[in-house]
Amino acid sequence: MGAFEEGYAFFEKQAGVQYAGYEGGVYVDQVDAEIAKLIHDLNAFEGFKTKPDALKGDIAEFWHANTFNINATARDTANRAFVDRSHDFASADISSSFEKLFGLKYYKTGADSAKQQAKSVFERFNEYKSAGGKDPLNVFLEKRGFTDDSVLHDPIYCGQVRVIPADQLKEACAWLRQKIATESTIRPEQMERYQDTLRMLSDRLRDGQGTESIPLTEADAKALAVLAKEGDISAEKLKLLGVSADEVIHFEYLAKQAFKSGLTAATISVVLNVAPEIYKAIDHLIKSGELDEKQFQRIGFAALQGGSEGFVRGNVSAAITIACKSGMLGEALKGISPSIVGMATVLAMDTMKNAFKVAAGKMTRSDLAQEMVKELMISSAALAGGTVVQSFIGIPVVGFMIGSFIGSAIGSFAYNRGYSAVMSFCIDTGFTMFGLVKQDYTLPEDVLEYIGIDVFQYEKFLPKQFQKETFEPLNFNQRKFEADTLGIHILRRGVIGVSEIGYV
Numbered sequence: 001m002g003a004f005e006e007g008y009a010f011f012e013k014q015a016g017v018q019y020a021g022y023e024g025g026v027y028v029d030q031v032d033a034e035i036a037k038l039i040h041d042l043n044a045f046e047g048f049k050t051k052p053d054a055l056k057g058d059i060a061e062f063w064h065a066n067t068f069n070i071n072a073t074a075r076d077t078a079n080r081a082f083v084d085r086s087h088d089f090a091s092a093d094i095s096s097s098f099e100k101l102f103g104l105k106y107y108k109t110g111a112d113s114a115k116q117q118a119k120s121v122f123e124r125f126n127e128y129k130s131a132g133g134k135d136p137l138n139v140f141l142e143k144r145g146f147t148d149d150s151v152l153h154d155p156i157y158c159g160q161v162r163v164i165p166a167d168q169l170k171e172a173c174a175w176l177r178q179k180i181a182t183e184s185t186i187r188p189e190q191m192e193r194y195q196d197t198l199r200m201l202s203d204r205l206r207d208g209q210g211t212e213s214i215p216l217t218e219a220d221a222k223a224l225a226v227l228a229k230e231g232d233i234s235a236e237k238l239k240l241l242g243v244s245a246d247e248v249i250h251f252e253y254l255a256k257q258a259f260k261s262g263l264t265a266a267t268i269s270v271v272l273n274v275a276p277e278i279y280k281a282i283d284h285l286i287k288s289g290e291l292d293e294k295q296f297q298r299i300g301f302a303a304l305q306g307g308s309e310g311f312v313r314g315n316v317s318a319a320i321t322i323a324c325k326s327g328m329l330g331e332a333l334k335g336i337s338p339s340i341v342g343m344a345t346v347l348a349m350d351t352m353k354n355a356f357k358v359a360a361g362k363m364t365r366s367d368l369a370q371e372m373v374k375e376l377m378i379s380s381a382a383l384a385g386g387t388v389v390q391s392f393i394g395i396p397v398v399g400f401m402i403g404s405f406i407g408s409a410i411g412s413f414a415y416n417r418g419y420s421a422v423m424s425f426c427i428d429t430g431f432t433m434f435g436l437v438k439q440d441y442t443l444p445e446d447v448l449e450y451i452g453i454d455v456f457q458y459e460k461f462l463p464k465q466f467q468k469e470t471f472e473p474l475n476f477n478q479r480k481f482e483a484d485t486l487g488i489h490i491l492r493r494g495v496i497g498v499s500e501i502g503y504v
Helices: 003-043 052-075 110-117 121-130 137-143 166-186 188-200 218-229 235-239 251-288 293-326 338-359 365-390 398-429 445-450
Strands: 081-083 094-096 102-104 161-163 493-497 500-503
Touching: 003 052, 003 218, 003 235, 003 251, 003 293, 003 338, 003 365, 052 081, 052 094, 052 102, 052 218, 094 102, 110 166, 121 137, 161 188, 166 188, 166 218, 251 293, 293 338, 338 365, 365 398
Parallel strands: 102 161
Antiparallel strands: 081 094, 493 500
16 A cells, blocks of 8 residues: 555544544533633623622523523533513513523522512502602503503513522422412412412523523522622632533533534545545446446445444544543643544554454554554644644634645655665664564575475375376487586575565
8 A cells, every 4th residue: 555545544534533523622612602601791790889789680690591501502402591681661681592581589588589579560560659650550551561450460570480599499489389378368369470470480591401500599699799790700710600611511411412523523434435436436437338346345335434433433532522621531631632632532443453453363463563653653744734734724624634634645655765764774783673573584495495404394185186197208308417516595684574574
């Protein structure tokens, strides 16, 4: 196999892996971007004069909307939540792309939060009048979209999910149940708003498909408000509350992303593996005018092998990349390049496959070592080429893959040249390259026979063959005289096998 073919073969193995690793890195970057947005939104309150007790409700709005989006990104779903910052009458604090509205109340106790969530239209009118409002009831209702006074006992947040602090949920539910029991006998018309509030009460955002926001206690909301007023919200502080890539990316999410990336890698590997065989089939058709059935069989086997190996390599590469960049394997590996992970994956899996061949007796240890050295050299050249070309081509991955292909071909060519030079040096000096090159000093059988040594042959079973008798006339054969001479046979050492030197 020539240098170009070897380079292409290596590129075919690692191209899909590189893209899979890139996808894994992008996935973690998207999660990190949502976390960064939460930090930005909370620090936007820097310098506010509002007291923490009043500001904690605003903090909770951004907390729940952003942590929902963080988890949605980690789960790879399209559902999103939005902080509307609307001050209209009974407007929702958070809207969503999945047609749910959420209203938040963060008061000191569960009873206070539940009471605010269950507030009726008439109670809001009384608050309006107490604050100096001049409009009579009918005008108040008309300005807020109500046509008559039949809605006076309805909850103003009807249709909204009522979100309260996580540590108040139990207390709030108990208070609502007590109010329902009391009002059912005294004022039955008031009971419905408490029942509606109890039915819609929650400590987090939910989309009904598995994505949720992270619950927040009243004390944590107040503590975040203090930090936000100082612009001191950081990734380290949020991690203490369970907001970090390694916390939100669960193993099942990692496996899902790795599977998707594995399919992408399999597709790329199939295309690159099948392309040379298709070219050969087309070339044969042009030259002979016929299709070769065996060539189509080779295309099928190439697709099967390339797809299966590409999927496994891509799956592993994406999984390792996600685990590293998210921090699951420690802070030290968060900055690792997906390209390095991809190269390491190819080398590790090829070494495992070759090691199995050694165990099965299909490959020697020397061959295994040679393959490791060759792939390490080619992969280093591919990595260098990809890095250089990517700096000139701004399209993600594309530039790296082009440079990687060029680097693979150059690396393979350089290895072959270097291998030839090393073998020549070993022939002349007897050097074994630390055991990688085998030096065989056994004389070949033809040389032993030439110098008159009987060569032992293993007994072979040869069946007798029937030969009919033939008549041959006598022929006159003249005898030739040959003078005794001194024969000289010069031995030469050379390559007699893979990394093996002996007499030829």
